[in-house]
Amino acid sequence: MAPEKDLKAILGKLKYSDDAKVVQQITEQTKQVHARMAGIKYKIAVMSGKGGVGKSMTTVNLALAFARQGGRVGLLDVDLNGPCVPRMLGLHGQSLTMTSAGAIPPVGPLGLKVASMDFFLGDASPVRWKGPMDVSPVWLGLMEMNVIREFLADVIWGELDYLLADLPPGAAADKPPVIAGFIPDLAGAIVVTTPSEVASDVVQKSVTYARDMGIKVLGIVENMSEYRCPSCGEVNELFEGNTEAMCEALDLPLLGRVPFDRKLARTFDKGQPLLDEAYPTIQRYQEIAGRIRTLLDYKKVLADKL
């Protein structure tokens, strides 16, 4: 039998070469993401540990609010398995236009550029991948991360003031904070919650995990703060939580409260969003967008007011 070789000693003498060109291609992919994102001034992730808190509704309305305030805005629907942004904006059925230079996104109300997995799917079709994904969530995770990488690298966003990324729900060792970490020079994350104690509990976890990953959390938006009866006009609370106390404990600003608004929700459900700036609930989004802009320009505020 041949004598045992000391692999460590052998490797110590060798110089690694990337002859299969895998490292080179992955480096090029990363460069392409950075190149596409370079024309975007502020990249903001909208996330929540809990599902069903109205994250997409908040993202879409904040994007529209930024656009009303004169911003050039893009909206990336990163919820691959439950994309709903195109339907809310009346863009369902449209698709990305593929060119040799990249994919041109459809343009929605107020000039919003939108990219979503929905543009690849037929009516009622879930996302299904070819291959042996059925036996390994590890492969599925890798696959989805690379699809998101293609959304960042291949869409021609052009020059934008704001790109809002609507992340899927999830709290910790899950995708959202990891996805946010994918976006180069992320300005920060907006976290959406409801006043429900259950939602707040999970949201706290997602904030902690995002911070662990070095993501700056800009603040919290409380959605479904109250409900106005469309018949009698009486306003009632939907939940009995305390988002202010949570914000204080997390040392985060409460950016604003948005009521559950059946009329507004219905217009987005039908893909014919209400855009009237004077409408009270839309006013709330305008105020929140204004606070986010101040937060993003905090260095100027400090120079001015300190």
Add this chain to the structure above:
Amino acid sequence: MKFVCLNCETYMNFEKVEKPGEGALGVFFGCPSCNAKFSMVTNPGETQMVSSLGVKLGGRTVAAEPFEMTRGTLKDEALAGAGQMGAYLNEKIQGGQPVASAAAPTAAKPGEKASGGCPFSAMVAEMGLTTGGKPGQTASASSEFTWTADAKEKLDRLPAFVKPMVQSSVEAYARKNGFTSITLQVMDDSKNDSPNGMTWSREAEQRLENIPDFIRPMARKEIERVAKERGLATITAQVMDETKDKFMKFM
């Protein structure tokens, strides 16, 4: 991944890729010294992993199309490709036996706990955790501090999900400052305590009040960062001036 020719003590060179069968890749390597040839064959799962990276082994001859991987991997039909890995394992490893049988829980050996089929349950039990991930033994509810009645009442008024975090923060502040009793004053003071161990002068605190409340936590962190860079432990009016000067550059 690289292969080493142990006889020649050198890396083998990547040569080419072939598709020897459905869902498989044959990746060829050659030793530049002795000319030995070697081929690695991947199973469908490994092939998928390479594909999911969005790379071509050996490099690209033409630039990638937009959304090449997404469009190339989205399934057209519900069942196309399903069970490919299971079929592969069944054929290659299980000798035609249904793969599911390999995953069926085996009877616990003497001295082992029945794990309900979860491969990690024994590890979880060893770590003293329940399957929910919480400590298996209840932590002592008693605190090393004496809470005055009014402080305790204030703490109890907080929502249940916030209470542990606030209690922990106040007690950490009390521990750091050598307090054994927690009063309302200690609770209030702990809110202004900096996690960076910084002390704020009265004047600095007052100037911070000029900043809109929703931006104040961020401002506090930035000011403390400036102090830290200068090796200072106290935020004074001078630190505030220096911070203002620093941010004037962004105007």
